[in-house]
Amino acid sequence: MTATDVHPTSDIRVSAAVTSFLSPVWTHLTQVQPVRGEGIYLYDSEGSRYIDFTSGIGVTNTGHCHPRVVKAVQEQAGDLLFGQMNIVISPAALALAETLNRVTPPAIDSFFFSNSGAEAVEAAVKLARHATSRRNIIVFQGSFHGRTAQAMAMTTSKTIYRFNYQPLPSGIFVTPYPASFFYGWDDEETTAFCLKQLDLLFKGQTPTEETAAFVIEPVLGEGGYIPAPPAFLQELRALADKYGILLVLDEVQSGFGRTGKFFSFEYAGIEPDILIMAKGFASGLPVSAIGASQALMKKWKAGSHGGTYGGGSAVALAAAKATIDTIVEENLAANAAEMGSYLMAKLRHLQEAHPVIGDVRGQGLMVGVEFVDEKGSANPEAASAIQKSCLAQNLLLLTCGSYSNVIRWIPPLIVNKDQIDEAVDIFATALKKVI
Ligand SMILES: Cc1ncc(COP(=O)(O)O)c(C=O)c1O
16 A cells, blocks of 8 residues: 555545544444544635534534533643542542532432443333343333443344344333334334333233333434324333332433433423433533432442443533533523424424425434325335435434434534524425435
């Protein structure tokens, strides 16, 4: 290979020589190589601007490189990079736990830190099994909980995530998620059906006394951006209380202001026994956590779980604290609620003129647009064509759903009306061009 074969990595024209060093297991939505991020925008080395309405899959809730988060990272980096949790207790870990305690319900007052969403899911399941001395976990059809073996076993949004990896850990039982549009019913009917199916699961597969936990996303994420009806979540809470089952809420994607509340469960007026947090938690640095009551955490035998980095990576913890402070002090959840309503109204307006849009739904800035064909069946081709047309106009949007027929809108929570207008105009142009 000669020197001229190798392009600098900041070059937008990616050469095979450069990409061949990256494992092909990664899929890439674009070939964009950003050298800078600011707010809702990414910029490449040639100065092209991209509107990032993916937020890096729901991570950059405060926008790219929010100055408060950057400052906290820089300051912490100069003081202490790492304080391993089994060896010492860093002030950054204490400060983050105190901050989390302020934004979670009073009963959630003990926190365990890790690095990714999947790791936090693993921790939640380990805690639930330890605390209840029961083995079985109930999850909901279409969920995404991560890519580690246990989390994979709990993930049913798409078969690609488990392809060639099965058999997976046992003790996982899957029951329908209340996806009203999928079933073609109203929320009441869907809720009744799903509760009936859950009861059948108790009768036929996992008895209540062997069931440790329900693990549910209050808004189904990868599975299609579907908020669970509040009545369903309330009934799960009641069943959990009745049978001594723990209610574990996976708010990895829906947390930290994303849905217009700090956590989505607030819409249903319920509280979890174990709360799983990641993604929007630290504006891009790898931090995740589970929260539970001190009484529950005390049932987790000391030393039976842990990790080298969780709670030790002081820079990541400082980023998380600054992220939460920013979300609270800049009222970003309220902005997500307001901008989410604005965005959904605009999308519903487009729906009126375009029957290919079967449904517009969501909570706050977690909005899904579902594409259907003339028969009302999933239309992934339309979703993909619209997505590609938006990408060609420098608007980054993701799809989701088991049928890949939902475009998800997940902009940073700092987004404003002008920016939403620009993005929806691009989307409308794509609709006109493609459909
Ligand atoms: C709801 C939910 N749980 C868990 C995960 C896994 O998180 P991670 O990719 O950080 O392991 C994700 C990731 O998309 C998620 O959306």
